[in-house]
Amino acid sequence: MVRCLQPPARAQEPAGKDDARMRTWIGALAVATLLASSGCNSLQYMETEELWAHADAAFDAGRYGDAIPYYDEILSRSRENARAYLFRGISRERDSDALGAFRDYARAGDLGDPRGLLYRVDLALRSDDLAGATGDLGRLKDMGLRGRDRVAQLVLLATLRLKQNRPRLAAQNAERALREGEALRDPGAEPFLASARYTAAHAYYRLGDFQRAYEHFDRYMSSPEARQSPTDHYLHGLLAYLAGDYVAANEHLAQADPDLVDEAASILDDPSFGAGER
Known part of the structure; x- marks a missing residue:
């Protein structure tokens, strides 16, 4: 199962002038006071760069509900902003709004950001919506993913095959994710590699290959991503x-x-x- 899909690295918005950036942070307390007294309508008077700064700060602090109004305002100004849909989707999911997240991921994918579809597949699999996951993985197949996104795609495909009770195909896709992920030599890919090992272990267990299942699970448990729970x-x-x-x-x-x-x-x-x- 998928246990590791993490927020993507944010591409920075174009930098403004130094004085504008300084106003963003020096004015944070004043903006917070204004919001408290006048509500979210005051967001319409903020520069887009300021909206992104406050959204990113709230998101990075794990205050996902606080980040959402900023993404709402950004999207009211630009309905084609895939990045805003993606991060609002992640925020909504982590704020317990799975349906809203599902819609935002779909919109990000429609606007050309494959990460939106990756997140939507992950959410569909955790909801046991295998038909939805299959459809989005089919769309991803022709998008030419590379790097971490390609590894995530393979892990999600392995998870789907395991849920479809097709352990041999699950093992094959998990092994491929491991080969391609390890070749990246990218520390940021480690969560995907951990998930691939976890999935491979379950696939080999179902195939009766207990030695390979144990080897994969042993490596999973030695990774920083392992939960180390009593069940694990x-x-x-x-x-x-x-x-x-x-x-x-x-x-x-x-x-x-x-x-x-x-x-x-x-x-x-x-x-x-x-x-x-x-």
């Missing part, structure tokens, strides 16, 4: 056990959810599962 430690230990590495299995299972460990021990009919040295 359980999966790590289970795959190690199935691959025949019982010492590693017990080490991982010691950090796992004990209820899951007990349940698996019963299913496997092996009371030593997760109980210490074999």
